[in-house]
Amino acid sequence: MKDIARNPAAIATFVLFVVIALVPIVAPLIGYGFYVNVFARIMIWSIAAVGLNLIMGYGGMVSFGHAAYLGIGGYTFGILSYHGIDNGFIQWPLALAISAVVAFVFGAVSLRTRGVYFIMITLAFAQMVFFLGASLDQYGSNDGLIIYNRSTFDVGGVGPNLGDRVFFYYLLLALLLLVIFICWRIVNSRFGMVLRGTKSNETRVHAIGIPAYRYRLVAFVISGVIVGLAGILMANLEKFISPDMMNWPRSGELIFMVVLGGMGTLFGPVWGALAFLLLAEILSSFTEHWHLIFGPLLILVVLFGRGGVLGFVERLNPRHA
Amino acid sequence: MPESRLEVEALTKAFGGLVAADAVSFELEPGELHAFIGPNGAGKTTLVNLLAGQLKADTGSIKFDGVPITNWSAAARARHGLVRSFQITSIFRDFTVLDNVALAGQSRQGHSFGFWRAARNDPALRDPALRVLDQVGLASRADVPAGALSHGEQRALEIAIALATEPKILLLDEPMAGMGPDDSERMIAFLGRLKRRYTIMLVEHDMDAVFALADRITVLVYGRPIATGAPAEIRANAKVRQAYLGDEETAAA
Numbered sequence: 001m002k003d004i005a006r007n008p009a010a011i012a013t014f015v016l017f018v019v020i021a022l023v024p025i026v027a028p029l030i031g032y033g034f035y036v037n038v039f040a041r042i043m044i045w046s047i048a049a050v051g052l053n054l055i056m057g058y059g060g061m062v063s064f065g066h067a068a069y070l071g072i073g074g075y076t077f078g079i080l081s082y083h084g085i086d087n088g089f090i091q092w093p094l095a096l097a098i099s100a101v102v103a104f105v106f107g108a109v110s111l112r113t114r115g116v117y118f119i120m121i122t123l124a125f126a127q128m129v130f131f132l133g134a135s136l137d138q139y140g141s142n143d144g145l146i147i148y149n150r151s152t153f154d155v156g157g158v159g160p161n162l163g164d165r166v167f168f169y170y171l172l173l174a175l176l177l178l179v180i181f182i183c184w185r186i187v188n189s190r191f192g193m194v195l196r197g198t199k200s201n202e203t204r205v206h207a208i209g210i211p212a213y214r215y216r217l218v219a220f221v222i223s224g225v226i227v228g229l230a231g232i233l234m235a236n237l238e239k240f241i242s243p244d245m246m247n248w249p250r251s252g253e254l255i256f257m258v259v260l261g262g263m264g265t266l267f268g269p270v271w272g273a274l275a276f277l278l279l280a281e282i283l284s285s286f287t288e289h290w291h292l293i294f295g296p297l298l299i300l301v302v303l304f305g306r307g308g309v310l311g312f313v314e315r316l317n318p319r320h321a
Numbered sequence: 322m323p324e325s326r327l328e329v330e331a332l333t334k335a336f337g338g339l340v341a342a343d344a345v346s347f348e349l350e351p352g353e354l355h356a357f358i359g360p361n362g363a364g365k366t367t368l369v370n371l372l373a374g375q376l377k378a379d380t381g382s383i384k385f386d387g388v389p390i391t392n393w394s395a396a397a398r399a400r401h402g403l404v405r406s407f408q409i410t411s412i413f414r415d416f417t418v419l420d421n422v423a424l425a426g427q428s429r430q431g432h433s434f435g436f437w438r439a440a441r442n443d444p445a446l447r448d449p450a451l452r453v454l455d456q457v458g459l460a461s462r463a464d465v466p467a468g469a470l471s472h473g474e475q476r477a478l479e480i481a482i483a484l485a486t487e488p489k490i491l492l493l494d495e496p497m498a499g500m501g502p503d504d505s506e507r508m509i510a511f512l513g514r515l516k517r518r519y520t521i522m523l524v525e526h527d528m529d530a531v532f533a534l535a536d537r538i539t540v541l542v543y544g545r546p547i548a549t550g551a552p553a554e555i556r557a558n559a560k561v562r563q564a565y566l567g568d569e570e571t572a573a574a
Contacts, residue, residue, distance in 0.1 A: 190427055190435040190443075197424050200413040207373065207411070208486050209399030209428035218434070 049269030051226030057264030060199030065126030071246025073231025088151030103224025144242025262308035325489035332381035359541035402489030414468035425485035473504035
């Protein structure tokens with residue numbers, strides 16, 4: 001505990017989560033009610049970024065195609081909802097299962113390659129899914145599909161549903177914390193040590209008798225499922241799905257969030273998503289040409305902010321100064 | 322007493338026109354320390370890569386305790402006890418020293434699909450890892466990041482990682498590479514203690530080490546073994562003196 005108390009990054013992260021928890025209570029009171037939605041979106045992207053970080057930050061696998069799983073999660077939920085199946089107990093497991101299967105197939109092929117080839121092949125697979133989504137005429141093709149009902153979780157007529165804004169918000173917070181907790185357990189487990197070993201020195205992992213491929217593949221699948229979850233949540237929040245949610249810029253934004261926040265740290269992706277989305281929100285309120293400022297700003301952060309936002313806070317620690 | 326044996330038959334590997342291993346045949350007898358020497362570019366490291374599975378041979382066969390392993394992956398060979406160390410230090414630089422060795426120990430304890438329990442607090446990993454570190458004199462450095470170790474310490478860790486897998490046959494690729502005289506002397510003493518506990522193939526430039534430690538020596542030149550024998554025979558072998566030990570010694574004799 002003493003360590004945590006002296007660690008500025010841990011304090012900052014703790015404060016961040018307190019703020020996130022207070023947003024639905026405080027924001028409407030001071031006339032910033034729409035920030036509830038902004039923070040809901042931040043949490044969803046955080047979940048996705050945490051999922052990508054598992055393979056990118058801990059496993060050294062830079063997937064440029066993780067938006068595919070956002071799309072798969074969102075579309076599975078959306079299509080079921082379109083056909084009148086609103087029950088989350090059916091929608092969610094199915095969406096996560098499909099994410100897992102797709103991640104397994106894409107991963108099995110992609111992980112045969114390294115470096116730039118890995119980046120390009122994950123991108124190619126994701127664009128395949130994107131074009132598939134764009135070709136689904138029944139579900140709005142390029143224009144997307146409006147969803148009328150969020151997931152319900154009632155058993156025998158009672159139970160929560162995501163139409164309740166406050167319930168949905170705190171469910172997001174709970175899921176974000178759960179996903180981070182799961183990743184924390186994973187990266188410190190035997191499996192996690194192997195995963196980090198493959199990032200650090202894959203040749204040696206083989207040389208000590210561990211077949212790295214299957215561990216990397218399992219990590220890839222877990223990562224895909226987490227991003228699939230974020231996709232379900234995103235489509236629920238926006239009540240809308242479109243191929244745009246799985247287009248390649250989304251994959252790039254995910255990578256950016258992970259790098260921006262601090263790769264290979266548990267809470268870094270949350271900071272990355274926060275910084276990315278808040279910055280976009282604030283800048284776009286000043287000028288419609290906000291990308292002109294946003295782009296160079298991101299480049300500066302990546303160039304000079306080693307370790308991302310968390311790394312910056314970490315360096316405030318007098319012990320490291 | 323170790324019982325593992327390695328039989329290598331006509332192993333050949335060419336990179337384009339360069340034949341790095343030219344029909345190499347030899348045996349590692351159970352418990353022996355078999356040294357390989359040869360001038361730079363003789364194909365010593367290539368041979369280790371072929372045996373440990375980092376490279377696939379063009380032709381030839383490798384048998385490990387009678388089982389053909391020529392088509393096995395590097396991981397499968399290591400899991401069965403044929404474990405190498407690297408000439409160019411190959412450690413997990415951002416891991417602590419203890420984690421380096423503990424990860425190697427994980428491979429001996431079955432699969433690593435444990436997703437929940439923290440590996441670092443697991444005595445089943447920590448205790449054997451600490452014992453290995455104790456053997457190589459790194460116990461006091463257990464919690465230091467491996468990348469922060471001195472060169473000599475990294476070389477010791479290099480061997481410790483291999484030992485932590487509980488090998489049957491050790492393939493040591495220039496364990497003394499880049500070491501000063503003091504570190505070298507310590508390493509020679511340490512290798513002497515490993516002798517007879519494992520079947521060992523030692524590739525080394527350091528002649529003092531080789532002649533002090535080896536039961537048998539094979540001399541490689543241009544990917545081809547030109548002589549095999551006890552240290553005294555190798556020292557006396559005219560072909561070897563000419564090809565490798567240099568004419569100075571011949572002249573001095």
